[in-house]
Amino acid sequence: MDIVSLLKTLSETPGISGYEDQVRQVIGEVFARYADEVRTDALGNVIALKRGTGKAEPRRSIMLAGHTDEIGLIITRIEQGFLHFTEVGGFDPRVLLGQEVVVHGRRDLPGIIGSRPPHVLPPAEREKTIPLDKLFIDVGLPADEVEELVHVGDLATVRRELTQLKGDFIASKAFDDRAAVAAMAVCLEQLAGMQHAWDVYAVGTSQEEVGLRGAITSAFGLAPDLAIAIDVTFGNQPGLSAAETVEMNKGPAIVYGPNIHPALHDTLVETAKALELPYQVEPAPGRTGTDAWAIQVTRSGIPTALIGIPLRYMHTSVEMVSVKDVERVGRLLAAFIARLDAGFMDRLTWKPAISGEK
Amino acid sequence: MKELIKKLVETYGPSGNEDKIRQVIQEEIAGLADEVRTDALGNLIARKRGQNGGKRVMLAAHMDEIGVIVTHVDEKGFLRFGAVGGVWPHTLLGGRVVFANGTVGVIGTEKVEDEERNKVIPLEKLFIDVGAVDKTSVPVQIGDVAGFSRPFADMGKRLVAKAFDDRIGCAVLIQTMRDLKKTPHDVYFVFSVQEEVGLRGAMTSAYGIEPEMGLSVDVTLTGDTPEAQTMAVELGKGPAIKVKDGRMLAHPGVKRLLVETAEAIGIPYQLEVLERGTTDATAIQVSREGVPAGCVSIPCRYVHTPSEMVDYDDVTNAVKLLVAMLEKPIIL
Structure with missing residues (x-):
C-alpha cells in the first residue's frame, strides 16, 4: 500500500x-x-x-x-457579500487569518479569510488573536451572487494539499x-x-x-x-x-x-x-x-x-x-x-x- | 392558539416537577x-398511528422550565436557593417565584457594596422572601422547587412570557396534533421532562420509542436585537430550521426535508446556526444505533429570562411546516 x-x-x-x-x-x-x-x-x-x-x-x-x-467552518451570517462564520469542532483561530478556503455553497467556491489590516489596528488588538467573529470569508463575488450561491449553514473547509517534508514526515x-x-x-x-x-x-x-x-x-x-x-x-x-x-x-x-x-x-x-x-x-x-x-x-x-x-x-x-x-x-x-x-x-x-x- | 399558549406558559413545571404541566397538556390532547x-x-408520550407503513417519527418538545430550588431556610424565614437549569443571575433580583403549593416568593439581595453596584449579584447573595414572620411560618421546605412568575402578554404579532422555552414548542406540538388529520407515519408526540x-x-423516551427520525421543537436565539451575537435568525422571518447548535449538527437529510417542505407550502423559513445551547434532538440523535435528527426552532428573544418573546406568525408557520411534513412520505 x-x-x-x-x-x-x-x-x-x-x-x-x-x-x-x-x-x-x-x-x-x-x-x-x-x-x-x-x-x-x-x-x-x-x-x-x-x-x-x-x-x-x-x-x-x-x-x-x-x-x-x-474540523471546519460554517457560515453564520452573510453581510454585503462577506461571509461570517463559526467553527465546527475546535479550530485554532490563530491560524485562520490569511487561509485559503473552499466554500461549499450551491457549488464549491474558492475563498480567502480576511480581517482588518494591521496598520489600522489599535496597538492593544495587534498583540491579540483575532476572535472568530472578527474574521470573514471573501469569495470575490458581488453581494447578490454570493447570496444566491451561499446560504447560512453552508460549510467551508481550509484548502490544503499534502506536503512531503524531508525525512519521513508529511504535513496536511x-x-x-x-x-x-x-x-x-x-x-x-x-x-x-x-x-x-x-x-x-x-x-x-x-x-x-x-x-x-x-x-x-x-x-x-x-x-x-x-x-x-x-x-x-x-x-x-x-x-x-x-x-x-x-x-x-x-x-x-x-x-x-x-x-x-x-x-x-x-x-x-x-x-x-x-x-x-x-x-x-x-x-x-x-x-x-x-x-x-x-x-x-x-x-x-x-x-x-x-x-x-x-x-x-x-x-x-x-x-x-x-x-x-x-x-x-x-x-x-x-x-x-x-x-x-x-x-x-x-x-x-x-x-x-x-x-x-x- | 393564543389561549392554549397562555395556559401552557402560566402553568408551573420546573425540571423534575412536571406533574402540573403534564396534567394540563394531557387534558389538551385528550382524544387526539x-x-x-x-x-x-x-x-408524556402520545402516539398517532399511521396508516400506510410510513416511518416511526418522534417529535419532542420539553415541558419543563428553569427554576430555583430551596437549599436553606434561616431562622427569620428567608430562603437560600440554587438554580434548576440555566438560570441567569442578571434576571433574578426583584423577580417573583411560585412554588408548587402556590406559595409566592420575591427575590431580594444582601447589601450591595458601592464597588459591587455594576456587577451581577451572584446567586449566593440572593434570597427568597415568602413573607414569613419566622422559620416556622414558612410554607415550603428545603428541596422545594419554584418556577418564575410572570403573566403572559399578548402584543398582537409578538407574545411575551416566561417559559416560552419550551412551552411554545409544546403548543406547536399540540396544535400539530389538532391539525394533522391523516398521516402515513407512526408519530410519537413527546412532551419531555x-x-x-x-x-x-x-434520552430515555427516544431509547424507548426507537424512532427512525427525530425532531425537537424548541426555541432558538436571534441576532436581531441591538448589538446581538452574529446570527442570521430574526423574529417574524419564519420558523428556523436547524443546521447546527452548540452540541448537534442536524442530519443533512432532515434539514433538506424541512427546507423542501417549507418551500413547497410557501411559508417563510430561516436556517439556524446557533453557537451555544442545544435541544432534545441532541440526545435523540445518539440514541441506540443513531437516529437522523433535526430541529424546528421558534426564534425567541431574551431566552432564559422571565420575558421571552416570540412572533406569533413564526409559531403558526411552525405548525404548518410540521403538519405538511407529516402528511407526506419521508425520504431522507
Missing part, C-alpha cells in the same frame, strides 16, 4: 463533522478492497466487516475506530484523524494475508470532533467484545514538555489509564515487543477525549484500548505525522487481532493481573 | 392520539 498517496487522498477530501459524505465514500472504497462487507449507518459511520475464521457462534468481534470527520490538514483511517486500511491489508479467528469491524466514525457522536451509536449497534480507538496524540515540539508529548517517528503510543482496559494495554505492548516494533507508552490520567471514551461505557461496558499516532500542530492545516508511525500502527493492530483466539475473553480478567512489563 | 402514556421519567438539566427525558 502506498501510504503517502492514501493519506494525500484522505486528507484532501473534505469531510467536516456531520457532512462526511465525500470522505466516507473514499474510505468505503478503500476498506472494501479488504473487507467482506461495507455499510453506512444512520449517523454516517462507515463500517467495514472482515470476517474471522473462528468456529464458535456467535463469533467474537473487535471494533477498530478512527474518525472520518475533520485533517491527519486528525485520517491518519488513523489509513492505519486501519494498513491493518485490513495485513489481515488479508493472516489468519484471524475474530470478526473485525473497522469503523470510520463520524462526528468525533463534536462529541464522539458516531462512536456512541456505532459501538451500540455493533456491541463488540473489544474495541481499539486510534487517534492522534501530541508529538514533541518546542514549547511542549516531554511529559505532555510522545516522540515523533518512535512508534505508536499505547495509551494507559482509566479509559483503557489494563489487560488490553498489556497485550498490545506484548504484541509490539514480539513484532520488534518500536512503541511508546502514553499515560492518560482521565478523559482521553477520543472515541475510546464513548465506546468504553457503551451498553454494559466494552474493554477498550487506545493507540495514539504522534502528530504535531494539531487542529491546524499543517498537521504533521511520520509515515512510518502510521504504518506501524496498522501492523500492530493486525498482529494484535491475529492473537485473539476463542479463549481471549476468559483471560481478560482483572485479578490476578495479566503479567506484562510497562 | 391513539395512545397516551407517561413513562418512568415522567415524559428534564431538558433544562441535561436532555434527560429525551
Whole structure:
C-alpha cells in the first residue's frame, strides 16, 4: 500500500463533522478492497466487516475506530457579500487569518479569510488573536451572487494539499484523524494475508470532533467484545514538555489509564515487543477525549484500548505525522487481532493481573 | 392558539416537577392520539398511528422550565436557593417565584457594596422572601422547587412570557396534533421532562420509542436585537430550521426535508446556526444505533429570562411546516 498517496487522498477530501459524505465514500472504497462487507449507518459511520475464521457462534468481534470527520467552518451570517462564520469542532483561530478556503455553497467556491489590516489596528488588538467573529470569508463575488450561491449553514473547509517534508514526515490538514483511517486500511491489508479467528469491524466514525457522536451509536449497534480507538496524540515540539508529548517517528503510543482496559494495554505492548516494533507508552490520567471514551461505557461496558499516532500542530492545516508511525500502527493492530483466539475473553480478567512489563 | 399558549406558559413545571404541566397538556390532547402514556421519567408520550407503513417519527418538545430550588431556610424565614437549569443571575433580583403549593416568593439581595453596584449579584447573595414572620411560618421546605412568575402578554404579532422555552414548542406540538388529520407515519408526540438539566427525558423516551427520525421543537436565539451575537435568525422571518447548535449538527437529510417542505407550502423559513445551547434532538440523535435528527426552532428573544418573546406568525408557520411534513412520505 502506498501510504503517502492514501493519506494525500484522505486528507484532501473534505469531510467536516456531520457532512462526511465525500470522505466516507473514499474510505468505503478503500476498506472494501479488504473487507467482506461495507455499510453506512444512520449517523454516517462507515463500517467495514472482515470476517474471522473462528468456529464458535456467535463469533467474537473487535471494533477498530478512527474518525472520518475533520474540523471546519460554517457560515453564520452573510453581510454585503462577506461571509461570517463559526467553527465546527475546535479550530485554532490563530491560524485562520490569511487561509485559503473552499466554500461549499450551491457549488464549491474558492475563498480567502480576511480581517482588518494591521496598520489600522489599535496597538492593544495587534498583540491579540483575532476572535472568530472578527474574521470573514471573501469569495470575490458581488453581494447578490454570493447570496444566491451561499446560504447560512453552508460549510467551508481550509484548502490544503499534502506536503512531503524531508525525512519521513508529511504535513496536511485533517491527519486528525485520517491518519488513523489509513492505519486501519494498513491493518485490513495485513489481515488479508493472516489468519484471524475474530470478526473485525473497522469503523470510520463520524462526528468525533463534536462529541464522539458516531462512536456512541456505532459501538451500540455493533456491541463488540473489544474495541481499539486510534487517534492522534501530541508529538514533541518546542514549547511542549516531554511529559505532555510522545516522540515523533518512535512508534505508536499505547495509551494507559482509566479509559483503557489494563489487560488490553498489556497485550498490545506484548504484541509490539514480539513484532520488534518500536512503541511508546502514553499515560492518560482521565478523559482521553477520543472515541475510546464513548465506546468504553457503551451498553454494559466494552474493554477498550487506545493507540495514539504522534502528530504535531494539531487542529491546524499543517498537521504533521511520520509515515512510518502510521504504518506501524496498522501492523500492530493486525498482529494484535491475529492473537485473539476463542479463549481471549476468559483471560481478560482483572485479578490476578495479566503479567506484562510497562 | 393564543389561549392554549397562555395556559401552557402560566402553568408551573420546573425540571423534575412536571406533574402540573403534564396534567394540563394531557387534558389538551385528550382524544387526539391513539395512545397516551407517561413513562418512568415522567415524559408524556402520545402516539398517532399511521396508516400506510410510513416511518416511526418522534417529535419532542420539553415541558419543563428553569427554576430555583430551596437549599436553606434561616431562622427569620428567608430562603437560600440554587438554580434548576440555566438560570441567569442578571434576571433574578426583584423577580417573583411560585412554588408548587402556590406559595409566592420575591427575590431580594444582601447589601450591595458601592464597588459591587455594576456587577451581577451572584446567586449566593440572593434570597427568597415568602413573607414569613419566622422559620416556622414558612410554607415550603428545603428541596422545594419554584418556577418564575410572570403573566403572559399578548402584543398582537409578538407574545411575551416566561417559559416560552419550551412551552411554545409544546403548543406547536399540540396544535400539530389538532391539525394533522391523516398521516402515513407512526408519530410519537413527546412532551419531555428534564431538558433544562441535561436532555434527560429525551434520552430515555427516544431509547424507548426507537424512532427512525427525530425532531425537537424548541426555541432558538436571534441576532436581531441591538448589538446581538452574529446570527442570521430574526423574529417574524419564519420558523428556523436547524443546521447546527452548540452540541448537534442536524442530519443533512432532515434539514433538506424541512427546507423542501417549507418551500413547497410557501411559508417563510430561516436556517439556524446557533453557537451555544442545544435541544432534545441532541440526545435523540445518539440514541441506540443513531437516529437522523433535526430541529424546528421558534426564534425567541431574551431566552432564559422571565420575558421571552416570540412572533406569533413564526409559531403558526411552525405548525404548518410540521403538519405538511407529516402528511407526506419521508425520504431522507
